[in-house]
Amino acid sequence: MLQCESPEEFEVIFTKIVGSKSGKITKRKFFDLVACAGKTPVQWEEMWPRKEDTLGMDEAMELFECLPELEPFEEGPPLSQIQVPTALITQKVHMATDMRPNEKDELLDVLYEYDKDGLFDFDKISLRGFVLISREIRFTAFRFRLVDPQRVGIIVEIVRNTDMEEKSFVNDIFGVLSDANSDEPIGITAFRNEKGSYTTEPLALKAGDYSIVVMCAGVTFQSAKQTGDGGEQLIDENKKLTKRFKMTLMNTFEMFDWNMDGLLDRKEFDAFNAATGDEPMSDEDWQVLTKHFSLRDGCVPMSAFLQMHQIEADSCEEGNGDFADMWTSLHLIGYDDNLQLKKACPYKLSIDSELPINVVEDFRSCSKEERTVLTAYLFDIADPIEAAPLSVKIYKAQYFGILIADVSTSNADEAFQIKIVPSKGVQMRSAVDLNDFRIGSYSNHVSLAFFVSTNLQWNIDVEFDRVMH
Structure with missing residues (x-):
């Protein structure tokens, strides 16, 4: 750990990190400076001047001196007596070496260097979601709990499927990390990286409950032609789903496959039903579904999802249903009459954290209170x-x-x-x-x-x- 006990020592460290005394330090680099110099980093973001993205050396030193000292750890047992939980680390190493068997030794060397230097090994979880703009804003919502303080960052990347126009929703969505109990925002994806994804800086969070949603500013929003009978053909001359409609259904399936495992579990399938205007399935209905379709691990695979819609189309052809109902479902999740996704934006959410976190997903409407607090x-x-x-x-x-x-x-x-x-x-x-x-x-x-x-x-x-x- 660096020791910074005088202005001269701070000047040396600042110059080493920034490159010159006259340079500016970013929030990210200031956090690293604080964490390495024996200060408590949890409160620094609350004290950072809100209107500034960077600070000069004098301002940074003034803020640094206001931070409390890091409390020393209590003396524990000798290292030889400590039982190290290696299961998670071993699992990650095996996953990495399976993907890169020829680089096994190199990867192990990298892990050793990280352990020796005491650097943060951020744990990343990736999920899928979407934001829907119709009569109201509806979205996939993510919730997690932190038992201990840690740094968390989020990255939002548009997942542009074949039903979307090339420039739709570009620079038009942003992620919001909030206190789950008060809805008070804590961080916004205010930055765009070189890959075009939208990011926050690492946020120092206390123990507590948090939520993440992705909002749409609506700048690129276009009106969508949505008539009762639709426009694009849903079945071909052989009464089978058209290739175009199958592709739309596959894209829809992925919008609700939040954990990206290639399956829709009960919660994800209920969210699809809710989004398309149906009620969540009862336990009895779910049992019927499991008997009539080939599920995998109790979840709906894409093949069964397509089969369900083929059966629905067959029913319409036999006079027991109406294609207008199928079009209504498509319109409700953002499609126009040409099967173009105009009112919904799918995305991938990546959450970086210092320790593994468990995320719970949900599909809901954006409340008036949320919009008011955010604005x-x-x-x-x-x-x-x-x-x-x-x-x-x-x-x-x-x-x-x-x-x-x-x-x-x-x-x-x-x-x-x-x-x-x-x-x-x-x-x-x-x-x-x-x-x-x-x-x-x-x-x-x-x-x-x-x-x-x-x-x-x-x-x-x-x-x-x-x-x-």
Whole structure:
């Protein structure tokens, strides 16, 4: 462990990490500095200046000196008497060497170096989910509990299947990590990495319950033609599911296969039924399903999922059903009449943690309280617009932003017409009239989202004009 007992020693460490005394240190590197220098890292993010992404050496030293010292560990038994739980490590080593048998010795050397240097070995779990924009926002929600404080980071990657257009939802979704009990946000995927995925920085979390959801700003959202009879053919001349429809069903299956094991368990299948307008299956219905279809380990494989829809199509052909019902189900999960996925965005969620965590998935609607708390959180950390006639701020992430107005204190009989002039690389919602966007006192916060497609400096100019209702 580094020892940093004087400003001179801090200067040496800072220069070694950043490269120069005049450089700036990022949050990630500051965390590493704190953790290695004998300070308690849990509280540092609460004390970091909210408006700053980096700090100079003097500011970093001032923050460092405010952090409490790390409490020493109690003296334990000799190392020879400690029973090391090696099962998890052994399992990971075997998995890695099975995938790379020719690199076994090299991998073991790497593991040895990590153990010797005491570096963090982050545990990663990957899951699948989707966010659906219809009459209400519905999404896959993830919940987990931490018994001990640890660092956690999340990565969200769009899973672009064959039913989606190339640019749909690009820079238009963001992950939110919140306190599961209060819905208070803790971190946002405010960064875009070189692979185009959306990430948080490592978040220092205390013991407690947490949730992760992925929201859609709606900038790239397009209206979808959805008629009762649909448009694309679902069955061919032989009364079989068309190749196009089969591909859609396979993509749908993957949207609900949250743990990516190639099967739909009871919870995942119930979520599919709920999303398509049906009720969750009773125990009796589930028993009937298990008798009529070939399940695997008590779960629905893709082959059985396709077979169910073939039987439903056969029933429609025989006059015992209606293809309109099948189209209604497709429309409810975001498809248009041409089997294009217009209102839903599938994604892969990766959670990095220092210790293994158990994640529980669910499918639910976004509550009004969640939206209110999230907007208030973003407003609190956003940058104010100077000389505005009411409280207006811009929340700026690396790849998206939200213009937010707090109208809770405005007069009930007035509204504001604003003209929005975005710089190059900033795209606003196409349905918004940028020359006549009105803010009235009908909600505590009014927001307008946009996304950024440039790595250059960008800005939004806003002009206000008070109007009467």
